Amino acid sequence: MTKKDFSEIKELLQSSSKKIVLIPHKNPDGDAMGSSLALYKFLTNNNHKATVLAPTSYPKFLHWLPNNNKVVVFNKRNQQTIQILKDAEILFFMDFNDLNRIEDMKEYIDESDAVKIMIDHHQQPSDFADYTFVDPKVCAASQMTYHFLENLDVANEIDYDIATCLYTGILTDTGSFRFSTTTSTTHRIVADLIDKGAVNHKIHNNVLDGNTMSRMKLMGVALNNLIVMPESKTAFITMSRKELKENNFEKGDTEGFVNMALSVEGVSVAALFTEDLDHDFVKISLRSKGVFSVNQLSRDNFNGGGHINAAGGKVDDSLQNVVELFKKVVSENKEDIIKSEL
Numbered sequence: 001m002t003k004k005d006f007s008e009i010k011e012l013l014q015s016s017s018k019k020i021v022l023i024p025h026k027n028p029d030g031d032a033m034g035s036s037l038a039l040y041k042f043l044t045n046n047n048h049k050a051t052v053l054a055p056t057s058y059p060k061f062l063h064w065l066p067n068n069n070k071v072v073v074f075n076k077r078n079q080q081t082i083q084i085l086k087d088a089e090i091l092f093f094m095d096f097n098d099l100n101r102i103e104d105m106k107e108y109i110d111e112s113d114a115v116k117i118m119i120d121h122h123q124q125p126s127d128f129a130d131y132t133f134v135d136p137k138v139c140a141a142s143q144m145t146y147h148f149l150e151n152l153d154v155a156n157e158i159d160y161d162i163a164t165c166l167y168t169g170i171l172t173d174t175g176s177f178r179f180s181t182t183t184s185t186t187h188r189i190v191a192d193l194i195d196k197g198a199v200n201h202k203i204h205n206n207v208l209d210g211n212t213m214s215r216m217k218l219m220g221v222a223l224n225n226l227i228v229m230p231e232s233k234t235a236f237i238t239m240s241r242k243e244l245k246e247n248n249f250e251k252g253d254t255e256g257f258v259n260m261a262l263s264v265e266g267v268s269v270a271a272l273f274t275e276d277l278d279h280d281f282v283k284i285s286l287r288s289k290g291v292f293s294v295n296q297l298s299r300d301n302f303n304g305g306g307h308i309n310a311a312g313g314k315v316d317d318s319l320q321n322v323v324e325l326f327k328k329v330v331s332e333n334k335e336d337i338i339k340s341e342l
C-alpha cells in the first residue's frame with residue numbers, strides 16, 4: 001500500500017466518528033482475534049464505534065484477551081448481528097484474504113458499500129477490498145497490524161490492551177517465535193510491545209498452559225494414531241468423530257497436534273485430519289519444513305490454502321477417503337518433499 005493510501009485512511013479515521021466492523025476469519029485463532037481486538041481498542045480509543053464480529057465462536061484459551069466480552073459472534077438468524085454488518089461504514093478484514101473464510105457473512109459483504117480494508121499475511125489475496133495491506137513474508141496479521149499503526153504514525157498510541165493482543169497474535173502464529181517467518185523485526189516489535197505493557201510470561205501462560213484433562217486424553221489418541229511415511233518424509237494424524245466425542249472434544253483442543261507429527265525425526269510434511277462433529281466433511285491442517293509449499297498442496301487438492309509452511313483445507317468426504325487422497329497426493333509430490341529441506 002502506498003503513502004497516499006495511508007493518508008486517505010488517516011483522513012477517513014480522523015474526519016468523524018465512524019461505525020467500524022472488524023472481521024476475523026471463521027474459527028478464529030490467536031492471530032485473528034489478537035489483531036482484531038488490538039485494532040478494536042485503537043479505534044474505540046479514538047472515539048469510533050467499533051465491533052469485532054466473529055463468523056464463528058473460538059477456543060476458550062483466547063477468552064482472556066482484553067475486551068473479549070465485547071466480541072459479537074455472527075448468526076444469520078440473529079437480525080441484530082446482521083444489522084451491525086449492514087450499518088458498517090468501514091470494514092476491516094483481519095488475518096484472511098478470501099471471503100470464503102467468513103462463511104455466511106460473505107453475502108452481506110458483497111452488498112456493503114463500506115470502505116473495505118484487508119490486513120493480512122497470506123499469499124495470493126483475492127481482490128475484494130479497497131485497501132489491501134498484505135505481506136506474505138510477515139509472520140502474523142498482528143505484526144501487520146503493528147505496521148499498519150506505524151504507517152498511520154500512531155504506534156505511540158499502543159496501550160497495554162493493544163500490546164497484549166498483538167503480542168498474543170505474534171506468539172501464536174510463530175509457534176512461540178520459532179517458525180522461519182520470525183525475523184529480527186518481529187523480535188524488535190515484540191520487545192516494543194513488552195515496553196508498552198505486554199506481560200510476556202503471563203501471555204505465554206494464558207495461551208499455552210491450562211490444558212484440560214480431555215485435551216490431554218485427546219493428545220494421547222492423536223499420538224496413538226500417528227502414521228509416518230518415511231519414504232516420503234511425511235507424517236499424519238487422524239481424529240475421528242467418535243474419538244473426539246468420546247474424549248469430550250472442545251473447540252481448540254486439537255490446536256498444535258499437527259506440529260507433533262511435524263516434529264518426528266526426518267519428517268518434512270505433516271497433516272492432521274479431523275472429522276467434523278456435525279457435518280460430513282474433514283478439516284485438514286498441513287505443515288511443512290523448508291521450501292515445499294503446503295499452501296499449493298492445499299489449493300490443488302484440499303479446497304484450501306494458507307502459507308508455504310502452514311495451510312489448511314476442507315474436503316466433503318469420509319475420513320478414510322481423504323486419507324487415501326492425501327497418501328496419493330504425497331506420493332505424487334514425493335521428490336519435491338524429499339528435496340524440501342536439503
Ligand code: 5GP
Pocket residue numbers: 098122284285286303304305306307310311312313314
Ligand atoms: P490451521 O491448520 O491452523 O487450521 O491453519 C493453518 C493456516 O492455514 C491458517 O493460518 C490459514 O491461513 C490457513 N487455512 C486453514 N484452513 C484454511 C481453509 O479452509 N482455507 C484456506 N484458504 N486457508 C486455510
Ligand code: MN
Pocket residue numbers: 031032095121139140141173
Ligand atoms: Mn495469521
